[in-house]
Amino acid sequence: MSRFWSDHLVDLTPYVAGEQPKVANLLKLNTNEHPYGPSPRALDAIKAAATERLRLYPDNESTALREAIAALHGLDAGQVFVGNGSDEVLAHIFNGLFRRSGRTLLMPDITYSFYRTYCTLYKIPVRLVPLADDFSIRARDYIDGRDAEPAGIIFSNPNAPTGIAMPLDDIRAIARANADVPVVVDEAYVDFGAESAIALLKEHDNIVVVHTLSKSRSLAGLRVGFAVAGSQIVEGLNRVKDSFNSYPVDSLAQAGALAAIQDTDYFEQTRQAVIDAREQLAQQLTTLGFQVLPSRANFVFARHPAHDGAALSRALRAQNILVRHFSLPRIDQFLRITVGTPDDCARLCNTLVKILTKTH
Structure with missing residues (x-):
């Protein structure tokens, strides 16, 4: 603790990103990056935008x-809010939509861990709602048995780190039962096989859907x-943005992102390649004795009944293969x-076969 810090930093536990070591022959399977490069059109657009106009x-x-x-997505431009990565977008959502006179935010006990960091940063009370035994999100837990109206609801769909997706009917039911509070659906991985809640925006003006170009667009x-x-929610987010940073997305990023959004053929081709590889990987891991949760993301969540998760992670790392292990209750x-x-x-x-055989 430094005597120069603001008071609230003492209790702040920062989000811990997946490690990014500089190791030769490293296979990084720990940060959910896309295995294929960005759209060539996006790269060309970035190069074309790198001119003397960057002085502006x-x-x-x-x-x-x-x-x-x-x-x-068949929307009006006034319904779209853009930021410097979806983490910044989420930060503005927490700041702009969930700080409501001490009311409590509802979210799953197992989900994207950055949410808890934002709650601490912005002093938002939170109630963690346990996932079901099969690690799915139960819609009724966000509908029944509440003593007071929450500040809002947030969850990832597909959920992280489980990869399990919710059906739209469940999201619709949650939004309907919480009509006066924002229901935020973080869809970082939705393009890999889940249904997007964007389809529900015309029915429910309290739904907020968050996307990133980091995953399915490989950026x-x-x-x-x-x-x-x-549009009312977007107006509120713009108020927060313009009170924090009026220029969050630089010219090169805007050019590349625009080209990536427009290159639907490349998007569909590489997205499907990841989906196909995911299904094959899940089958291979199952054959090796792993329990693999049903994923609709660009990752799988798996455990082996006869081998400790942390030990497997260390053994893979020793072979220059990184995966993500969480030392958290229920998923360790x-x-x-x-x-x-x-x-x-x-x-x-192939590496897992050697590790499992050696440690059996």
Whole structure:
């Protein structure tokens, strides 16, 4: 603790990102990055935007990008909010929508761990709602038995780190039962096989859907994310943004993101390649004796009944293969494994065969 810190830093536990070591022949399956490169059109657009015009500030409203996102999803541009990665978008959502006179935010006990960090940062009371025994989110837990109206509800769909997706009917039921509070659906992984709650925006003006270009658009290094919601909610998020940073998305990022959104053929091709590899990987892990949860993301969540999760993670790391292990209750025996190329998955499984045989 430093005498120079603000008071609230004492209780703040920062989010811990997946490690990014510089090791030769490293297979990174720990941060859910896309195994294939960005759209060539996106790369060309970034190069074309790298001109003397970088002396000028970017479009602070990301107009062309918001219009392209709106067109893709059948929305108005006024329903789209763009930020510097979905983490920044989420930060503005926590700050702008969930700080409501001490009311409690509802979210799953097992989900994206950054949510708890934001709650501490913005002093938002939170109630963690346990997942079911099969690690699914139960809609009734966000509908029944509440003593007071919450500040809001947030969950990932597909959920992280489980990869399990909720049906739209469950999200619809949650939104209907909580009509006066924001229901935020974080869809970082939705493009890999789940249904998007964007389809529900016309029915429910309290739904906020968050997307990132880091996963299915293969642009993690560009840092672009967005939220779609009713225009009143977007207006509130813009108030927060313009009180924090009026130019969050730089000119190169806007150019690359716009081209990636517009290149639907490349998106569909690489998205399907990841889905196919995921199904094959899940089958291979099952054959090796793992329990694999049903994933609709670009990762799988798996545990082996005869081998400790942390020990498996260490053994893989010793072979220059990184996976994510969480030392948390209920999931400390699981490994979250990013889906790589078929060759990546083969290397992982071949290494696991050697580890399992050696430690049996």
